[in-house]
Amino acid sequence: MHLFGILLRLAWRNLWRNHRRTIIMLGAIGVGVWAMIFMTALTRGMVDQMITDSIGVLPGHVQMHHPDYRDDPSISNRVSISDAALNEKFDDADFEAWASRVRVPAVITSERESRGVTLLGVDPAAERDISFFDYDEVEGRFLESASDQGIVIGKRLAETLETEIGKRIVLMSQDPENDIADRGFRIVGLYSANTKAIEQAYAYIGKTTAQKMLRVDDATTEVVFLGEDYRNVEPVYEAVTSAVDDTVLVQRWFDIDTYLGTMLGVMDGFVLVWVVVIFLALSFGLVNTLVMAVFERVREIGLMLALGMKPASILGQILIESMFLLALGLAVGNFLAWATIVPLQDGIDISVVAEGMEMWGASSMLYPKLYASDMILASGVVLLLGFLASLSPAWRASRYEPVEAITKV
Amino acid sequence: MSAVRCVNLCKTYRQGDQDIKALDHVSIEIDEGDFVCLSAPSGGGKTTLLNAIGGLDIPDSGEVYVAGGRIDNLSKGELADLRLKQIGFVFQAYNLIPVLTARENVEFVMQVQGVPSAERRDKSNAILKEVGLEGLETRRPGEMSGGQQQRVAVARAIASRPALVLADEPTANLDSKTADELMELFTQLNKHHNTTFVIATHDQRVMTYAGRLIRMLDGRIVDDIDQRAA
Numbered sequence: 001m002h003l004f005g006i007l008l009r010l011a012w013r014n015l016w017r018n019h020r021r022t023i024i025m026l027g028a029i030g031v032g033v034w035a036m037i038f039m040t041a042l043t044r045g046m047v048d049q050m051i052t053d054s055i056g057v058l059p060g061h062v063q064m065h066h067p068d069y070r071d072d073p074s075i076s077n078r079v080s081i082s083d084a085a086l087n088e089k090f091d092d093a094d095f096e097a098w099a100s101r102v103r104v105p106a107v108i109t110s111e112r113e114s115r116g117v118t119l120l121g122v123d124p125a126a127e128r129d130i131s132f133f134d135y136d137e138v139e140g141r142f143l144e145s146a147s148d149q150g151i152v153i154g155k156r157l158a159e160t161l162e163t164e165i166g167k168r169i170v171l172m173s174q175d176p177e178n179d180i181a182d183r184g185f186r187i188v189g190l191y192s193a194n195t196k197a198i199e200q201a202y203a204y205i206g207k208t209t210a211q212k213m214l215r216v217d218d219a220t221t222e223v224v225f226l227g228e229d230y231r232n233v234e235p236v237y238e239a240v241t242s243a244v245d246d247t248v249l250v251q252r253w254f255d256i257d258t259y260l261g262t263m264l265g266v267m268d269g270f271v272l273v274w275v276v277v278i279f280l281a282l283s284f285g286l287v288n289t290l291v292m293a294v295f296e297r298v299r300e301i302g303l304m305l306a307l308g309m310k311p312a313s314i315l316g317q318i319l320i321e322s323m324f325l326l327a328l329g330l331a332v333g334n335f336l337a338w339a340t341i342v343p344l345q346d347g348i349d350i351s352v353v354a355e356g357m358e359m360w361g362a363s364s365m366l367y368p369k370l371y372a373s374d375m376i377l378a379s380g381v382v383l384l385l386g387f388l389a390s391l392s393p394a395w396r397a398s399r400y401e402p403v404e405a406i407t408k409v
Numbered sequence: 410m411s412a413v414r415c416v417n418l419c420k421t422y423r424q425g426d427q428d429i430k431a432l433d434h435v436s437i438e439i440d441e442g443d444f445v446c447l448s449a450p451s452g453g454g455k456t457t458l459l460n461a462i463g464g465l466d467i468p469d470s471g472e473v474y475v476a477g478g479r480i481d482n483l484s485k486g487e488l489a490d491l492r493l494k495q496i497g498f499v500f501q502a503y504n505l506i507p508v509l510t511a512r513e514n515v516e517f518v519m520q521v522q523g524v525p526s527a528e529r530r531d532k533s534n535a536i537l538k539e540v541g542l543e544g545l546e547t548r549r550p551g552e553m554s555g556g557q558q559q560r561v562a563v564a565r566a567i568a569s570r571p572a573l574v575l576a577d578e579p580t581a582n583l584d585s586k587t588a589d590e591l592m593e594l595f596t597q598l599n600k601h602h603n604t605t606f607v608i609a610t611h612d613q614r615v616m617t618y619a620g621r622l623i624r625m626l627d628g629r630i631v632d633d634i635d636q637r638a639a
């Protein structure tokens with residue numbers, strides 16, 4: 001303990017011997033650590049939002065379909081449980097939200113253009129919490145009930161079709177007998193979404209209206225369930241699975257969207273790689289600083305050895321000095337990260353660059369996410385790798401020959 | 410038992426294409442409680458001999474015994490232990506750790522030895538007072554004169570009460586009055602604690618304090634006088 005005390009003291013004093021160098025190093029480590037955490041928070045925020053945007057809405061966390069619906073998403077592959085029976089099963093269940101809907105491909109035609117869309121026959125009351133837009137922000141109005149006679153489409157689609165609220169369009173799809181099922185609708189509302197692609201994709205009509213148009217009584221093609229957290233969907237999945245038999249297929253979001261599922265997994269790996277890459281850049285400065293420091297102190301290190309201090313203590317002293325430097329740098333970096341990310345958590349407007357990123361579902365606001373686990377990971381990696389990088393200069397110092405140190409005049 | 414015994418020590422350095430015999434078949438025996446001065450012109454081999462005795466440097470041939478044990482075949486770790494626990498050093502060229510204060514420098518050896526802090530503090534204060542550095546305890550080496558630094562080094566060498574003190578030119582930077590005081594202190598320690606002193610010096614005045622004067626020239630012992638007998 002006495003020995004450790006003197007090692008701590010020597011390490012600390014030596015650290016401040018060359019103020020300038022230490023402060024520059026602290027700055028470099030601080031900025032490096034800041035960059036590690038800041039970039040990680042941005043990426044986390046982006047992925048988080050991408051996933052929330054794409055599954056927290058419309059698709060939900062768990063979905064139920066006819067087993068063949070994935071291959072052929074048409075009205076022929078209906079959920080075999082009637083809508084009435086579904087209500088009975090799930091009305092009292094402990095989900096954030098759930099909804100059954102008719103979801104089939106359709107063609108929408110205005111007097112000028114036609115486009116393929118995904119037709120959603122929904123019950124607006126049930127969908128409120130699973131919707132990617134706020135009903136109140138719909139231009140015009142959203143559907144008022146499952147038997148509403150109007151249609152709501154995205155703003156972008158309206159532009160493409162060169163139509164507007166109040167005009168009529170024709171929807172065309174197929175009934176279970178593969179006969180044409182079509183109907184005219186009046187546009188009652190236009191919704192906006194984070195991405196233009198979504199605004200082009202979905203057309204909303206009332207669920208009952210859709211069932212009538214497609215001649216399927218009270219059948220639906222898709223039931224979605226929303227739990228509390230997309231990272232923890234097992235409780236929802238189990239609740240749904242235990243309530244149904246194998247005439248339907250129940251899947252979690254990452255079973256359906258394997259790309260997003262994989263992305264979440266890859267994130268952790270990415271964070272680690274990013275942290276290590278920045279550290280490698282830092283390590284050059286760190287090792288260089290230590291090599292210089294050790295080189296400048298040949299004589300006093302030799303003196304300590306001559307007086308009977310063990311080489312292991314010299315090694316320890318240099319390592320402690322390096323750990324002090326890293327720990328201070330980490331404190332600076334973590335503080336900087338915290339101080340810069342917290343004010344940005346309300347969102348950064350990136351609409352200038354967002355257009356180009358829409359293809360992978362990014363929206364125009366970025367919400368950085370500061371996770372304690374990421375700060376700990378970055379700090380842990382820096383300390384561990386810093387320790388390893390310091391071993392070589394520290395080892396070299398402990399091998400000095402004491403005679404040379406004390407006889408050179 | 411003799412405190413130090415050297416048998417046929419040889420040490421050769423190569424300088425350019427010339428071989429320099431820093432030690433040339435040196436054999437000496439120093440008894441416990443001896444007060445020995447080692448005198449030689451510059452380059453005579455004083456430092457080389459002290460380093461061999463102190464286990465800092467291994468001679469090319471010959472044997473070195475300290476406190477009865479042979480040391481020239483010990484491992485580095487064992488030598489470090491020997492230096493730490495049994496020998497007090499005043500080096501010729503470089504003595505103090507720049508980031509430590511005078512007192513911390515004096516306490517350094519004791520701290521590495523594991524002496525409790527209260528005891529260290531008492532001993533270092535007493536010794537610093539004896540070498541006339543009272544009031545300068547918290548100065549760092551850079552804030553002291555050469556002579557003051559030298560006295561801190563001496564204080565460190567004797568603070569832990571080693572059985573053997575090896576001092577290389579301990580009075581080099583001191584005025585004659587301080588040098589005298591220091592030699593008085595050494596003499597006291599030698600008398601009261603039976604500490605063995607081996608002091609390398611050019612200084613005629615220092616030699617007068619010695620019980621035994623060994624003269625070297627070009628790595629050989631040329632004279633060995635017992636001054637007490639005389």
Ligand SMILES: Nc1ncnc2c1ncn2[C@@H]1O[C@H](COP(=O)(O)OP(=O)(O)OP(=O)(O)O)[C@@H](O)[C@H]1O
Binds near residue numbers: 451
């Ligand atoms: N590391 C070394 N490399 C080469 N030659 C050395 C080395 N150390 C000592 N010598 C030589 O060995 C001889 C003895 O040196 P030493 O330092 O023992 O002399 P000294 O009596 O202590 O001299 P001084 O009074 O100047 O300190 C000298 O000729 C010196 O040049």
Ligand SMILES: [Mg+2]
Binds near residue numbers: 501577
């Ligand atoms: Mg010398």
